[in-house]
Amino acid sequence: MRRFRRPKVIPLLEPKPPSQLPQLSPIPNPSLPKPQQNPPSPILTVSHHNTSNHTQLITFIKTHIKNPPLTPKTLLHFLKSKLHHHPTFTHFDFHVFNWASTIDSYRHDHSTFEWMTHSLSNTHRFTELGSLLEFIASNPCPCSDGIFSCPRTEPIFRFSISAYCRVGRLDDAVMAFESMRRLIDGKPSVVLYNIVIHGFVKCGRHDEALWFYENMGRDRVKGDVFTFNILISSYCRNSKFGLALELFKEMRGKGCSPNVVSFNTLIRGFFREGKFEDGIEMAYEMIEFGCEFSSVTCEILVDGLCREGRVEEACELLIDFSRRGVVPGGYDYYGLVEVLCKKRKSSRALEVVDELWMRGNVPSLIACITLIEGLRRSVRIDEAVEVMERMLEEGMVPDIVTFNCVVQDLCNLGRTEEADKLRLLSSSKGLELDGTAYTILALGYSREGKKEEGKVVADEMLDRGFIPDLATYNRLVGG
Known part of the structure; x- marks a missing residue:
């Protein structure tokens, strides 16, 4: 089993001596080493940017944060409503966040x-997200000062873990998960x-997915239908269909009812293995179980057989x-x-x-x-006309090319009056x-000698x- 490498943690600096908000006395960038001596009152550090941007940022903060003491509410308002929408300073939000954490009278909360x-x-x-999560672990929300932890801790970490997984940073996701468990x-x-x-x-690391699922069992957390569907799909993708079926049985044995995704995954797996009868039998089992079909279910079965x-x-x-x-219905x-x-079986299609x-x-x-085109190619004009009329009654308007072809067929058969009625019906439907x-x-x-109608x-x-x-005009009227 793969051993997860603990990512390098960038230490956050300890708060500095008390300072007043107007003097803007923040800590340096947390990615820099901790100084050995207490320096003179520092200013907000903006690494890798010129002095002009530095000065402008300090001016911007002084303009919008005027009255100490700073609170999470006022800082959040500044970050969301002022800094976030500024074209030059929006990417300095984490610097401002770190600066605020150095003010003795201030403490971040879950907001x-x-x-x-x-x-x-x-x-x-x-990289900054990892530093933030380490900071949260070391400096919990004030809601955690009692006997219970802050109820927003898990949602905060869940968003981060989801972001890590989305970009394939699974080691970081696991480290964040373990950190959250302790909080x-x-x-x-x-x-x-x-x-x-x-x-x-999603990253093709099937064995580690199973390892994490086993940890889930050891933690006495009961898997739900989504847990089993993810793993069943992974087994099928890794050509382990037999194990997918075993997990499906385990799922039902543990009292977890499969849903349409569970059945669809297994039916697709049967068809991929060439076991069409078993796949069809699974579909009928799905009916007996009372699970409704989806459009995907029908597509897997019908398209799979047609292929x-x-x-x-x-x-x-x-x-x-x-x-x-x-x-x-869809x-x-x-x-x-x-x-x-295509197989010239338009009558069967009908x-x-x-x-x-x-x-x-x-x-x-x-x-x-x-269907209309297939019937026309099979010279089944009456059936083609019936389908078109039924379409129009349902409010489905055909394209003009198909309509003209059907009208031409009727006129070629000397049934222009019938074609004209179809024109009136089509016009009334749009x-x-x-x-x-x-x-x-x-x-x-x-051609039929009906000059007045023409x-x-x-x-x-x-x-x-x-x-x-x-x-x-004369050519049309005179034929």
């Missing part, structure tokens, strides 16, 4: 600790353990789920429709869509358009027609500005 922790974490100043009352919350475990998993060429099995499975009423089965249409649509699982706009749609209809009427369409085109000249 300034919390704000400073967030500021350093959000700006990725992790709080009782045991750390399971949320903190989950943050660190997930940090190890293996088991398209018909995917259709039967989805239809069965629909009849059981477990298909989630699931888009466009992928299955697309695969079927069956699947009809079955799900009838039971309230309305297809997406792109699924409907894909479809903006273009000149191509009107041209198709006008020529369709002309003239009505041509006149509407003229009103909308789609006819550029008289010759074009």
